[in-house]
Amino acid sequence: MKDDLLKLVEQHGTPLFILDHDKIRENYRTFKKQLPRVQCYYAVKANSTQQIVETLFKEGSSFDVASYNEYMQVYQYIKHFDTKEKKHFVWDKIIFSNTIKDRTTLQKIKQYKPLVTYDNVAELKKIKDYCDTAGLIIRLKVPDTGSQVEMSSKFGAELADAEKLIQQAFDMGLKVEGISFHVGSQCTNFDNYTSALAFTSEIFHNARKKGFNLNLVDIGGGFPVPYDPQVPEFKQLAALLNSEFKRLFPDDIEILAEPGRFIVATAALLISEIIGKARRDGKIFYHINDGVYHTFSGVVYDHWIPNFTAFKEGEKEICAVVGPTCDSFDKITLSAELPGNLEVGDFLYTENIGAYSTASSTKFNGFDGAKIIHKNLPAPEEK
Numbered sequence: 090m091k092d093d094l095l096k097l098v099e100q101h102g103t104p105l106f107i108l109d110h111d112k113i114r115e116n117y118r119t120f121k122k123q124l125p126r127v128q129c130y131y132a133v134k135a136n137s138t139q140q141i142v143e144t145l146f147k148e149g150s151s152f153d154v155a156s157y158n159e160y161m162q163v164y165q166y167i168k169h170f171d172t173k174e175k176k177h178f179v180w181d182k183i184i185f186s187n188t189i190k191d192r193t194t195l196q197k198i199k200q201y202k203p204l205v206t207y208d209n210v211a212e213l214k215k216i217k218d219y220c221d222t223a224g225l226i227i228r229l230k231v232p233d234t235g236s237q238v239e240m241s242s243k244f245g246a247e248l249a250d251a252e253k254l255i256q257q258a259f260d261m262g263l264k265v266e267g268i269s270f271h272v273g274s275q276c277t278n279f280d281n282y283t284s285a286l287a288f289t290s291e292i293f294h295n296a297r298k299k300g301f302n303l304n305l306v307d308i309g310g311g312f313p314v315p316y317d318p319q320v321p322e323f324k325q326l327a328a329l330l331n332s333e334f335k336r337l338f339p340d341d342i343e344i345l346a347e348p349g350r351f352i353v354a355t356a357a358l359l360i361s362e363i364i365g366k367a368r369r370d371g372k373i374f375y376h377i378n379d380g381v382y383h384t385f386s387g388v389v390y391d392h393w394i395p396n397f398t399a400f401k402e403g404e405k406e407i408c409a410v411v412g413p414t415c416d417s418f419d420k421i422t423l424s425a426e427l428p429g430n431l432e433v434g435d436f437l438y439t440e441n442i443g444a445y446s447t448a449s450s451t452k453f454n455g456f457d458g459a460k461i462i463h464k465n466l467p468a469p470e471e472k
């Protein structure tokens with residue numbers, strides 16, 4: 090593998106972000122296979138590279154979009170559809186999962202029947218005024234204990250308010266289609282899913298008893314990827330979810346999920362180059378040509394701890410790996426176990442860097458960030 094990577098470096102330079110579309114397809118298919126009842130809406134925010142959207146569109150994926158621009162990234166593949174097909178696609182395969190949408194976005198999507206989430210009364214009023222064609226999903230605040238990224242401090246209706254918010258939507262003449270939650274990203278504590286499903290089920294059945302015909306449950310994202318060997322297997326989570334769906338909900342409801350990380354994290358690898366080496370307070374600092382303002386932005390926004398592997402062998406010691414900018418905040422890790430004999434011009438690689446990395450990379454300090462290259466881009470039958 091290392092030789093192949095070095096050939097790519099010769100061809101493209103560094104930093105180099107290598108995205109494998111076969112792996113994206115494999116992850117999508119695994120998700121579908123392990124959760125056969127669930128419609129998979131790829132959360133575009135995890136990595137909005139257009140080619141990923143295209144690969145997943147060709148696979149038949151649905152999409153979770155957070156903004157009008159993300160919506161347009163999907164829309165470009167359906168713009169040639171006739172009106173009826175287009176309407177059907179937007180209704181069936183796109184969800185606006187951001188519980189807060191600006192008025193302009195709502196106005197623009199009103200011509201369709203979009204599926205949108207909400208968690209407060211002001212949003213309901215806005216939807217009523219600017220996009221009353223929408224189907225609504227109420228998002229609950231659920232436990233996100235132990236998840237790498239928590240969600241519930243910013244999103245979700247309090248459980249005690251949920252039934253009232255459903256009632257208020259119907260009173261305004263809007264239609265609530267179902268209930269959603271997000272247990273936090275990279276959720277390795279599966280009790281979060283169990284509790285969220287139990288709360289959802291109670292609210293779902295109470296609403297139905299009141300005559301509100303909800304028919305959809307959206308289990309959000311959070312599906313963990315194997316960053317380290319302690320992460321429990323997805324198969325285990327899928328078995329738990331499948332049995333809870335059966336136990337808690339009628340067979341005829343639709344179940345949706347919004348996986349982001351699970352689809353793309355393991356599909357990318359980054360090669361960086363050592364551009365400086367210094368000993369600071371006795372520790373080796375490797376300065377590389379990518380950092381937290383660029384592809385390693387997940388260290389900040391995603392609370393991610395990246396891994397580094399050297400191409401060269403050598404006696405290992407604890408080193409710092411830091412980014413290229415003139416900012417002392419740009420430290421990727423202070424505890425990478427790397428050979429101490431690496432020099433300027435040597436390369437490192439980082440696996441599982443496909444999610445929440447290039448998506449939030451900036452151009453800070455004039456650095457462009459990594460070049461993205463694609464492996465296995467066309468679907469196999471089109472090769």
Ligand SMILES: Cc1ncc(COP(=O)(O)O)c(C=O)c1O
Nearest residue numbers: 132186274310311347348349350
């Ligand atoms: C509403 C919503 N859905 C889905 C996702 C994707 O989550 P994950 O990458 O954990 O699967 C996110 C991530 O922030 C989100 O905010």
